[in-house]
Amino acid sequence: MSDTKTPSRLFRLWDSDIAYSFRQSPLAIISGVVALVIILAAAFAPLIAPTNPYDPSSLNLMDGFTPPMQENAFTGSTFLLGADNQGRDVLSTILYGARISLFVGFSAVIFAMVLGITAGLIAGYRGGWVDAVLMRIADVQLSFPSILIALLIFGVARGFIPPSQRETMAIWVLIVAIGLSDWVQFARVVRGATMVEKGKEYVQAARVIGVNPIRILLRHILPNVMGPVLVIGTIGLALAIIAEATLSFLGVGVPPTQPSLGTLIRIGQQYLFSGEWWILLFPAVTLLALALAVNLLGDWLRDALNPRLR
Amino acid sequence: MTLLAPLKKSGMATKLATSALALAIFAGSASAETIRWARVADALTLDPHSQNEGPTLAVLHHMYESLVRRGTDGSLEPRLATEWNIHPDDPTIWVIKLREGVTFHDGSALTAEDVVFSFDRVRHESSGFRALHTAVTGATAVDDYTVHVQMEGPSPLYVQNLTNFFIMDSGWAEANDVVAPQNFAAGEENHAVRNANGTGPYTLVSRDPEVRTVMAYNENHWAEAPQVTEIIYTPIAEAATRVAALLSGEVDVVQDVPVQDIQRLEQTDGVHVVTGPENRNIFFAYDVSSEKLASSNVDDNPFAHADIREALALALDRDAIQQVVMRGQSQPSAAPLPPFVNGWTEELNAYSKPDYVRAAELVKAIYPEGFSFDMHCPNDRYLNDEAICQAYVGMLGRIGIEANLVSQTRSLHFPLIEKWETDFYLLGWGVPTFDSAYVFNFLLHSREEGFGSYNGSRYANDEVDAKIESLATMTDLDARNAVIAEIWEQVMEDRPILNIHNQLLAYAMRDGINLAVHPENQPQMTTLTFDN
Numbered sequence: 001m002s003d004t005k006t007p008s009r010l011f012r013l014w015d016s017d018i019a020y021s022f023r024q025s026p027l028a029i030i031s032g033v034v035a036l037v038i039i040l041a042a043a044f045a046p047l048i049a050p051t052n053p054y055d056p057s058s059l060n061l062m063d064g065f066t067p068p069m070q071e072n073a074f075t076g077s078t079f080l081l082g083a084d085n086q087g088r089d090v091l092s093t094i095l096y097g098a099r100i101s102l103f104v105g106f107s108a109v110i111f112a113m114v115l116g117i118t119a120g121l122i123a124g125y126r127g128g129w130v131d132a133v134l135m136r137i138a139d140v141q142l143s144f145p146s147i148l149i150a151l152l153i154f155g156v157a158r159g160f161i162p163p164s165q166r167e168t169m170a171i172w173v174l175i176v177a178i179g180l181s182d183w184v185q186f187a188r189v190v191r192g193a194t195m196v197e198k199g200k201e202y203v204q205a206a207r208v209i210g211v212n213p214i215r216i217l218l219r220h221i222l223p224n225v226m227g228p229v230l231v232i233g234t235i236g237l238a239l240a241i242i243a244e245a246t247l248s249f250l251g252v253g254v255p256p257t258q259p260s261l262g263t264l265i266r267i268g269q270q271y272l273f274s275g276e277w278w279i280l281l282f283p284a285v286t287l288l289a290l291a292l293a294v295n296l297l298g299d300w301l302r303d304a305l306n307p308r309l310r
Numbered sequence: 311m312t313l314l315a316p317l318k319k320s321g322m323a324t325k326l327a328t329s330a331l332a333l334a335i336f337a338g339s340a341s342a343e344t345i346r347w348a349r350v351a352d353a354l355t356l357d358p359h360s361q362n363e364g365p366t367l368a369v370l371h372h373m374y375e376s377l378v379r380r381g382t383d384g385s386l387e388p389r390l391a392t393e394w395n396i397h398p399d400d401p402t403i404w405v406i407k408l409r410e411g412v413t414f415h416d417g418s419a420l421t422a423e424d425v426v427f428s429f430d431r432v433r434h435e436s437s438g439f440r441a442l443h444t445a446v447t448g449a450t451a452v453d454d455y456t457v458h459v460q461m462e463g464p465s466p467l468y469v470q471n472l473t474n475f476f477i478m479d480s481g482w483a484e485a486n487d488v489v490a491p492q493n494f495a496a497g498e499e500n501h502a503v504r505n506a507n508g509t510g511p512y513t514l515v516s517r518d519p520e521v522r523t524v525m526a527y528n529e530n531h532w533a534e535a536p537q538v539t540e541i542i543y544t545p546i547a548e549a550a551t552r553v554a555a556l557l558s559g560e561v562d563v564v565q566d567v568p569v570q571d572i573q574r575l576e577q578t579d580g581v582h583v584v585t586g587p588e589n590r591n592i593f594f595a596y597d598v599s600s601e602k603l604a605s606s607n608v609d610d611n612p613f614a615h616a617d618i619r620e621a622l623a624l625a626l627d628r629d630a631i632q633q634v635v636m637r638g639q640s641q642p643s644a645a646p647l648p649p650f651v652n653g654w655t656e657e658l659n660a661y662s663k664p665d666y667v668r669a670a671e672l673v674k675a676i677y678p679e680g681f682s683f684d685m686h687c688p689n690d691r692y693l694n695d696e697a698i699c700q701a702y703v704g705m706l707g708r709i710g711i712e713a714n715l716v717s718q719t720r721s722l723h724f725p726l727i728e729k730w731e732t733d734f735y736l737l738g739w740g741v742p743t744f745d746s747a748y749v750f751n752f753l754l755h756s757r758e759e760g761f762g763s764y765n766g767s768r769y770a771n772d773e774v775d776a777k778i779e780s781l782a783t784m785t786d787l788d789a790r791n792a793v794i795a796e797i798w799e800q801v802m803e804d805r806p807i808l809n810i811h812n813q814l815l816a817y818a819m820r821d822g823i824n825l826a827v828h829p830e831n832q833p834q835m836t837t838l839t840f841d842n
Contacts, residue, residue, distance in 0.1 A: 274570035
């Protein structure tokens with residue numbers, strides 16, 4: 001039995017509407033492949049990367065500014081995508097940098113999702129003043145650009161952290177800042193969907209037989225509102241990655257010794273005028289490809305899950 | 311008569327109109343020359359006695375004036391003082407003759423009382439310039455234009471300390487409650503921080519901190535009128551943005567040109583670059599005397615070990631930093647003082663090649679597992695400051711020392727040094743007096759009564775302290791130089807400071823503008839000329 005169950009499950013996934021729609025959309029396939037390649041390369045960076053850019057002892061400053069695929073005049077080393085101002089291999093810094101960008105992006109989205117879903121479920125199900133308070137908070141937050149809110153949260157949080165731990169805590173502060181600036185989207189969508197669902201008969205029935213409201217929310221309503229949440233989550237991931245890059249570009253994100261893609265772009269743009277284009281171009285292209293691929297996947301998912309567009 | 315009168319009138323009118331037109335044309339060509347000047351950072355404050363710091367002084371020199379100032383060739387020039395002599399009967403008194411007929415921007419006249427007031431203010435507890443004036447016991451006004459400065463003992467070189475000592479109006483200071491200088495480290499604000507009332511060639515028109523400061527020519531200034539009549543000073547922290555601003559014509563003169571852009575700018579039409587050595591050395595310093603470091607993973611203070619300090623020096627590859635980080639735009643040196651300064655020698659300057667193997671052995675002998683600490687670095691003050699620190703983090707990594715780089719803006723960085731909240735930091739030091747005593751007083755004398763305000767190394771050597779104090783009153787210059795050499799010998803042996811290099815300066819400006827590089831990086835817009 002168990003031998004046949006696994007393939008049949010895989011087959012059911014392959015045969016599902018979603019998978020069918022995926023197979024029918026070349027854009028979705030390309031985006032999916034690009035995103036998957038970057039994510040896998042980032043995840044396995046320590047295995048793939050030619051050097052470890054976080055290990056200062058492996059760096060040689062004299063390798064600095066080596067152009068792509070050319071031999072350095074002093075050290076004789078060559079780098080596929082060139083070396084940056086500190087003699088770090090650009091390919092390796094991108095792989096490790098994408099890792100940090102993706103980690104921050106995923107964590108921030110999950111954080112925002114948990115926060116937003118909780119607030120949305122409670123607001124939608126309880127209604128009344130709870131709903132009013134939560135949604136007014138959301139409205140206020142929506143009237144500010146989210147990057148500004150992230151900057152504010154980042155600044156305030158840094159103030160509370162002792163100076164000696166700021167560098168190690170920077171990445172977590174970043175996640176919280178981006179997550180907190182992004183939860184509203186989730187909350188509003190979940191609230192709307194919850195209000196629709198709670199009037200439906202299966203919820204009424206569950207209430208009548210006395211099911212605990214928390215159980216109703218988690219077991220009955222939540223699975224039915226997850227569709228739109230996944231769509232916003234995917235697009236939110238692209239936005240979170242860009243938000244992290246923006247903050248790091250502004251110099252308030254992760255420290256330069258452990259660069260994310262945004263930090264690499266910040267470092268690279270200093271050398272654009274002097275002709276060392278590879279330090280900026282390759283991280284920028286990677287960020288662009290990653291954000292675009294995830295965004296397109298999000299668009300596709302929205303269309304695929306929306307019955308009216310089918 | 312009835313016919314002539316209107317004619318005569320109209321003739322007068324024509325004449326008037328012509329002369330008005332001529333005046334307008336004249337005014338158009340000779341005056342209203344605005345210079346838009348961009349630099350990496352803004353003045354930290356306009357209070358003239360609060361912060362002894364490069365960009366702050368450079369801006370202040372346009373609105374306030376010192377008694378003497380240093381010209382672009384490094385010599386002393388008269389400014390508000392026309393004469394300065396040691397009193398013929400008492401070697402402990404400096405007699406300063408003031409320029410007559412000078413007025414402050416608000417119209418009040420400069421008198422000896424203002425100079426006496428400024429001497430008191432600059433020696434106040436919250437002044438950032440106290441170490442320069444420790445030898446002064448008091449100043450008195452003999453008449454309206456003569457001041458006697460009473461020194462502790464004979465101080466033949468004291469006048470060198472007056473180049474950044476700005477004269478403030480005592481009446482204005484009292485009226486605006488700014489008799490005491492702003493306490494910058496405590497985050498204090500006062501009226502003088504955003505307003506200025508000096509005697510300088512330019513008056514403050516508007517100031518938006520960190521955004522822009524506008525100054526206009528002071529018509530009542532005593533000196534010959536400069537070609538520049540308006541200055542718009544804009545701090546642009548990002549190097550690429552600063553250069554782009556020059557190339558796009560948004561600004562006329564750019565200081566702190568990033569070394570990687572010099573070559574390209576020289577090849578660009580319409581702009582040119584002027585370079586020259588700066589009177590400033592860049593160095594690392596570290597806490598050598600605390601029991602335990604605030605940021606380290608080991609229980610004692612690694613920098614208290616002479617062997618670790620030697621390892622730090624052996625790991626520093628100055629040539630690599632010069633070639634890659636600075637692209638040749640620096641003079642690597644081991645001496646913690648620029649070559650302009652009295653006391654500098656070839657021997658002090660010499661440095662050996664890095665030896666990572668030996669350095670790693672020295673570290674391993676004391677800390678088999680290595681150790682870690684936080685390295686504090688400014689990222690908007692010196693040429694490629696953050697990149698220098700980052701490069702050294704890599705070099706330390708090779709000898710088993712893990713440095714965590716904390717780079718931040720200079721207004722957060724410098725207080726760490728003043729408040730002793732950093733274990734290891736990068737600092738640049740200019741020497742406005744062109745004498746070693748300035749370095750000793752600020753960086754190496756143990757911190758007490760006006761000394762050692764930038765001694766973030768916590769270096770304290772009683773013998774060195776005594777010798778430093780003796781310098782202030784020595785009149786025999788040969789003997790004095792011998793003591794300076796002794797102090798340097800001891801300091802180089804104790805290594806509280808690890809020098810990296812001397813900065814070279816580069817100003818980029820659009821063609822048609824001439825501005826010389828000032829060794830203290832204090833460009834004087836009064837000396838700027840336009841090609842016609």
